[in-house]
Amino acid sequence: MKPKEAWLADEYQAATTRMPEREAVFETLSDIPVEPLYTAEDLRGFDAGTELGYPGEFPYTRGVQASMYRSKLWTMRMFAGFGTAEQTNERFHKLLTAGQTGLSTAFDLPTLMGYDSDHAMALGEVGKCGVAVASLADMEVLFEGIDPEAITTSMTINSPANAVWAMYLAMAERKGADLAKVGGTIQNDILKEFIAQKEYIFPPAPSVKLVIDTFEWGPRVAPRFNFVSVSGYHIREAGSTSVQELAFTLADGIHYVRKALERGLDIDEFAPRVSFFFNVHNDFFEEIAKFRAARRIWARQMRDVFGAKDPRSWMLRTHAQTAGVSLTARQPLVNVARVAIQALAGVLGGTNSLHTDAFDEALSLPTEEAATLALRTQQVVAFESGVTNTVDPLAGSYYLESLTNDMERRTLDYFAQIDALGGVERAIEAGYFAKEIGDASWKQQRDIDERRRLVVGVNAFEQDVQEVPIQLVDAAVARVQRERLERVRRERDPQAAAAALDELRDRAKDGGNTMPAFMRAAHAFCTLGEQMDVLREVYGVYQEPVLV
Amino acid sequence: MDRPIRVLIAKPGLDGHDRGAKVIARALRDAGMEVIYTGLRQTAEMIVNAAVQEDVDAVGLSVLSGAHMHYFREVTAALAARGATDVLLFGGGIVPDTDLPVLAGLGVGRIFTPGANTDDVVAYVRSEIARRRSQAAH
Numbered sequence: 001m002k003p004k005e006a007w008l009a010d011e012y013q014a015a016t017t018r019m020p021e022r023e024a025v026f027e028t029l030s031d032i033p034v035e036p037l038y039t040a041e042d043l044r045g046f047d048a049g050t051e052l053g054y055p056g057e058f059p060y061t062r063g064v065q066a067s068m069y070r071s072k073l074w075t076m077r078m079f080a081g082f083g084t085a086e087q088t089n090e091r092f093h094k095l096l097t098a099g100q101t102g103l104s105t106a107f108d109l110p111t112l113m114g115y116d117s118d119h120a121m122a123l124g125e126v127g128k129c130g131v132a133v134a135s136l137a138d139m140e141v142l143f144e145g146i147d148p149e150a151i152t153t154s155m156t157i158n159s160p161a162n163a164v165w166a167m168y169l170a171m172a173e174r175k176g177a178d179l180a181k182v183g184g185t186i187q188n189d190i191l192k193e194f195i196a197q198k199e200y201i202f203p204p205a206p207s208v209k210l211v212i213d214t215f216e217w218g219p220r221v222a223p224r225f226n227f228v229s230v231s232g233y234h235i236r237e238a239g240s241t242s243v244q245e246l247a248f249t250l251a252d253g254i255h256y257v258r259k260a261l262e263r264g265l266d267i268d269e270f271a272p273r274v275s276f277f278f279n280v281h282n283d284f285f286e287e288i289a290k291f292r293a294a295r296r297i298w299a300r301q302m303r304d305v306f307g308a309k310d311p312r313s314w315m316l317r318t319h320a321q322t323a324g325v326s327l328t329a330r331q332p333l334v335n336v337a338r339v340a341i342q343a344l345a346g347v348l349g350g351t352n353s354l355h356t357d358a359f360d361e362a363l364s365l366p367t368e369e370a371a372t373l374a375l376r377t378q379q380v381v382a383f384e385s386g387v388t389n390t391v392d393p394l395a396g397s398y399y400l401e402s403l404t405n406d407m408e409r410r411t412l413d414y415f416a417q418i419d420a421l422g423g424v425e426r427a428i429e430a431g432y433f434a435k436e437i438g439d440a441s442w443k444q445q446r447d448i449d450e451r452r453r454l455v456v457g458v459n460a461f462e463q464d465v466q467e468v469p470i471q472l473v474d475a476a477v478a479r480v481q482r483e484r485l486e487r488v489r490r491e492r493d494p495q496a497a498a499a500a501l502d503e504l505r506d507r508a509k510d511g512g513n514t515m516p517a518f519m520r521a522a523h524a525f526c527t528l529g530e531q532m533d534v535l536r537e538v539y540g541v542y543q544e545p546v547l548v
Numbered sequence: 549m550d551r552p553i554r555v556l557i558a559k560p561g562l563d564g565h566d567r568g569a570k571v572i573a574r575a576l577r578d579a580g581m582e583v584i585y586t587g588l589r590q591t592a593e594m595i596v597n598a599a600v601q602e603d604v605d606a607v608g609l610s611v612l613s614g615a616h617m618h619y620f621r622e623v624t625a626a627l628a629a630r631g632a633t634d635v636l637l638f639g640g641g642i643v644p645d646t647d648l649p650v651l652a653g654l655g656v657g658r659i660f661t662p663g664a665n666t667d668d669v670v671a672y673v674r675s676e677i678a679r680r681r682s683q684a685a686h
Contacts, residue, residue, distance in 0.1 A: 109562035109613050124618025125562055198564025198588055239567045325567070329661035362662040364644045365614065438570055445571045449665045458663040470644045473614065546587035 004041045012036055025452055029283040029444075030241035032406060038398035046401060051296070055350075055391045059299040061292045061404070062392040063350040064315040069388035074346075075353040076378050077154060077319065081106030081131035082365050083477045085141035088131040091368070092146065098372055099379065103146070104154040104355060106130035107164070112199045114160040114532030117481035127477035129365070130156075134481065135527045137488045139167040140174070148172040153184040154229070154319070154353075159201040161188035162210055163531045166518035169222060173523075183224035185275055185319070188214060189231045191252040191424055195433040196238035198544070201532060204425045206539040208259055210514060215260045215270045217515035226275040228256065229319060235433075236279035237325045239441020242286050243407055245279060247414030248433060250297055254415075255424040257306060267306055271313035280346040281323040282338060288394060289403040291318065291349025297408055320351035327362040331457030332468050335359035340377050347381050348394055354378055364470040434547050485527065492525035500524040501534050508538040553581040553677050554604040558595045559588045560623065563613035568640055572608060575666035576673060592622035596630055605677045606636040616643050617650065624654045634684070636676050640664065 002010075026034045035042075053059060056066030065071065078095055080103075081088045092103055107130040110122035116134045117126045126132050133139055143153070148171070157164045165186045172182045190207040193200045200207060211228060218227035232249035240248065253274060260270055278294065280287050298316035302308040322342035327335045336359045343356050356374040358366030366374070382388060394400050421427040447453040454460040500521040507514045521531050557573040559566060566588065577583040584602050586595060599607050607627075611619055620639065627635055638657035648659060658672050 109615075113562045115562075121562060124615040124622075125613060128614035129563075129612075193564075198566060199562075237565070237567070239571070325662075328663035330663050362642065364642065438574075441567050442571060442574055445575075445666055449667050455663065459665065465645075467645070470646065544587070546585060 004037065004039045008036065025447070028242070028286040028403070029281060030243040030286060031443075032243070032286070032403070032410075038402055040398065042398050042402045046405070048396070051401070051405070052395055058303065058311070058314055060295040060315055062395055064295065064317055064352065066391075068350065068391040069347070069382075070391065073382050073388065074351055075102045075152070076100050076375060076382075077102040077104045077353050077355055078371060078375055079104040079106050079156065079321065079355045080371065081108075082129075082471070083127040083131065083473050084480045085131055085133065085138045086480075087474075087477075089142050089144050089146075091371075092142075094368065095371070095375070096146075096151070098375055100375060102152045102154065102353065105142070105156065107155070107157055108132045109199075110134075111160070111164070111528060112157065114163075114201050114528060114536075116485055116527045116529030117478065118485055119529055122478075126481050127473055132477070132481045133164060133167065134485050134529065135488045135525050136167050136170055136522050137484055137525065138481075139171045143168075143171055148175065148177045148184075149181045154187075155184070156187045158187055158190055158193050158197075158199055159207065160528055160532055161186045162214060162514055162518045163521070163528055165214070165225075165227070166515065166522040167528075170519060170522035179222045181224065182222055185226040185229050186214070187229045187231060187277070189228055189252065189277075191255060191428070192231045192234050192249070194428045194542075194544070195235055195248060195252075196240070196437065197234035200542050200544075202535060202539040203542040204428055206508075206535075207542075208256070208425065209511075210535075211256060212259050212263055213513045213515050215256070216263060216265055217513055219269050219273060221515075223273070226273050226317075228273075229275045229277045230256065231277040233277050233279045233321055235437065236281060236323065238437050239325070239444060240437045241440050242281060242283065242290050243410045244414070244436060244440060246290050246294055246297075246407060247411040249276065249278070250294065250301070250411060251415055251418050251424055253298065254301060257302075258423075261306070267302075267308045268310040268313050271302060271308050272310060272315075276316055276318040278318055278320050278351075279323050280320050280342040280349070280351075282326050282342065284341060284345050285400055285403055286407075287342070287345040288349040289400055289407050291320070291346070291351060292392075292400075293404045293407040293411065294318070295350070296404070297411055317352045319353040319355070320346040320349070321355040322346070322357045324357055324361055327357060327359070328455065328458050329362040330465055331463055332359050332363060334457050335362070336373065336377070339374060340381070343377055343381050344385065344387065347387060350392060360468055360470060363468065365473065367469055367471045369469075431545055431547050434544075438547070488525050488527065496524040497521075497526050497530075500526050501530060504531060505534050505538060508535055550681065553606070553673065554584070554602060555581050555606045555608060555673060556584045556586065556595070556599050556602060556604045557608045557610065558586040558590055558598070559610055560590050560592060560595060560619040561611065561613060561615055562589060563611060563615070564588055565612040566610070568612070569608075569610035571666060572610070572640065572669055575670055579670040579674070581673070592619060592626045595623055596626035596632065599627070599635055600630050600632055604635060605680075606638065606673055609637070609639040609641075611639065611641040611643075614642065616641055617647060620651055620654060620656050624656065634680065636673070636680065638673070638676075640669075
């Protein structure tokens with residue numbers, strides 16, 4: 001067999017002379033150049049033993065479990081939440097009946113920003129992009145009829161994560177559950193809020209301190225709970241490339257590990273419960289490579305840099321969600337095809353849990369029909385496509401392994417840049433991430449506007465818009481919420497509530513672990529806004545520099 | 549010569565999704581317009597204050613949280629209260645078609661949804677401001 005270079009110079013050259021290459025961009029979505037062909041030469045020096053290993057073994061490139069989907073499929077976990085706690089509870093029950101295996105809660109913006117539903121800043125936003133949870137009373141309605149020991153629940157909550165987690169655990173305790181058996185995930189990743197999604201309240205330092213409180217408290221009290229889900233999802237949605245998503249997310253994870261070690265925590269106590277959350281976008285192989293590279297980089301960092309001894313500390317377990325940012329408002333049914341391809345990439349990447357977006361999400365919150373179709377898409381991948389029959393079926397692919405190596409190399413380059421800036425918190429304050437992501441999203445937009453990249457239905461194959469039904473949020477939501485809040489404030493023991501808030505203030509001031517105080521405040525029916533106001537008073541609020 | 553078109557790009561309310569707002573701000577600026585971006589978490593009053601102070605021709609609101617009707621109503625009312633009814637108010641975000649007639653009834657201009665081309669946004673602002681300036685001149 002002749003060398004690749006000779007083949008390209010002879011056969012490929014001749015073929016493209018007869019039939020020239022299409023006028024297309026032969027690059028991944030992260031602008032990594034893609035060659036016409038990959039061969040064994042691209043993997044020269046590649047040692048499958050050290051780069052891949054077996055699944056369930058270091059460095060976990062092939063997956064975190066030995067038998068992967070042959071034993072246990074990924075958790076089909078659809079993100080849901082809108083309107084009142086009653087409405088979202090009803091959607092949860094429907095999703096469980098439809099075959100979903102875990103819950104995932106979307107909160108509305110006032111909750112995400114730590115405001116009660118009757119705060120002036122909450123006007124017009126209550127129940128719009130998620131469910132409103134302002135106290136334990138809302139949490140109890142939200143999980144009515146659901147056993148917290150049997151169903152794991154993920155909660156997408158960040159700045160007020162400690163308070164909302166405490167409300168969830170208090171709800172479970174009041175149902176008689178044993179916290180040692182209650183599993184789930186809180187997102188609780190404040191760094192990516194500063195970097196991308198911007199739902200921060202306090203400045204970076206106290207915000208990270210609150211996260212590390214959960215690292216310390218969680219393993220002792222609720223050991224089955226993932227107290228953080230280090231998220232690249234939102235970084236990608238803000239317009240980053242796949243490589244930036246990978247690099248910035250892992251850099252965030254490493255930052256939390258360093259901070260937890262500074263607090264004197266034992267890495268093998270907390271690291272097994274550090275989980276991740278990545279986006280799955282359109283570039284099929286690049287996305288698969290991202291998941292495989294993520295596991296390998298994390299395992300090496302944890303074992304070789306931080307000295308973790310427990311293999312569970314080395315494993316990067318991750319949730320994935322298809323890319324909302326890739327969905328189009330035009331010809332929205334075409335989104336079904338995008339979501340299916342992205343879901344398949346997530347599965348071939350070895351994700352442990354998956355949310356598939358509904359096709360109508362560029363128009364509104366998903367309707368029940370659209371959300372069900374998205375879940376069915378996962379079920380087709382799981383039960384009909386055959387990709388689950390063998391573990392990591394793409395391993396050894398010349399292209400995929402080359403891309404995985406390339407993404408690892410580029411990620412380590414980003415780590416060096418971030419370290420040179422003085423770490424993640426310094427880089428946030430310097431506007432580094434905002435600039436990196438802003439430039440990438442601008443380039444992607446221009447590539448589409450100028451038709452260097454084609455998006456079906458948007459800048460190619462355009463057609464009149466198909467009308468699809470949309471989900472409306474009932475205008476009565478804000479009233480129902482306000483009434484429940486008023487009842488909570490009226491009926492609770494005012495002294496117990498005041499004492500709990502005092503304890504929270506004391507802990508915020510003396511730097512002690514805040515979680516016991518949050519638990520007390522939850523049980524005392526303190527509202528989310530009251531708790532966050534105490535912290536606003538002690539920590540102050542953060543304003544980011546305005547950069548375009 | 550006409551003075552350059554001045555545009556305020558604003559993020560009302562609690563929504564932090566700023567990819568679209570920043571991309572549009574950059575596109576309008578690259579097209580030679582003077583662009584002011586408010587940053588996040590603005591109230592209608594803050595937005596209209598900035599619009600009046602900066603003497604802008606147009607205000608673009610970006611809302612992806614589902615609260616767009618609330619904010620377009622508030623900003624429209626606040627512009628009217630300040631006598632700034634000549635300012636073009638347009639927007640973008642997750643806005644279903646069914647809301648478009650109501651927004652048009654409020655006097656809101658075009659709404660650009662996911663997948664919109666930034667060249668179209670530039671062309672729209674340019675032609676709409678030109679039309680308004682020539683009307684004002686007559």
